[in-house]
Structure formats: structure tokens, C-alpha cells
Amino acid sequence: MHYPWLCVGDFNQVGSIFEKQGGRECHASQLSEFQDMVSDCNLANLGFKGNAFTWSNNQEGTDNV
Numbered sequence: 001m002h003y004p005w006l007c008v009g010d011f012n013q014v015g016s017i018f019e020k021q022g023g024r025e026c027h028a029s030q031l032s033e034f035q036d037m038v039s040d041c042n043l044a045n046l047g048f049k050g051n052a053f054t055w056s057n058n059q060e061g062t063d064n065v
Contacts, residue, residue: 007043015045021053023065 013034014020038045057065 007041021065022062023057 011034013030014026015034015038016031017026020026057063059065
């Protein structure tokens with residue numbers, strides 16, 4: 001297919017350590033695999049406006065994810 005296409009959605013994977021706060025640590029191998037897939041598919045992050053985090057587990061202090 002030689003026409004432009006758009007891929008939109010929630011990949012359930014963070015692209016960098018700055019996209020997540022709290023909870024389990026992001027593993028470098030998972031970040032690398034996701035970044036490789038984005039690169040291999042020639043995808044581009046269009047960015048966003050608004051809150052940096054769109055989900056919370058509603059816990060207090062360091063238990064908040």
C-alpha cells in the first residue's frame with residue numbers, strides 16, 4: 001500500500017520512563033522493543049495537550065500510579 005495511513009490507539013506500553021509515575025519500574029528491554037517497533041513502522045508521536053497522566057489508581061503518596 002503506497003497511501004499514507006494513520007495508526008491511533010493505546011498501545012498499553014510506555015515509550016520512555018517519563019511517561020509513567022509510580023508502580024513497577026519500566027524495564028529497559030521493554031522500552032527498547034517498543035521504540036524499535038515504532039521506528040520499524042515509521043510511526044511518529046504526534047504529542048498531546050492536557051494532563052501528562054490520563055490514569056490514576058487513586059492511591060495516596062508513593063502508592064499512587
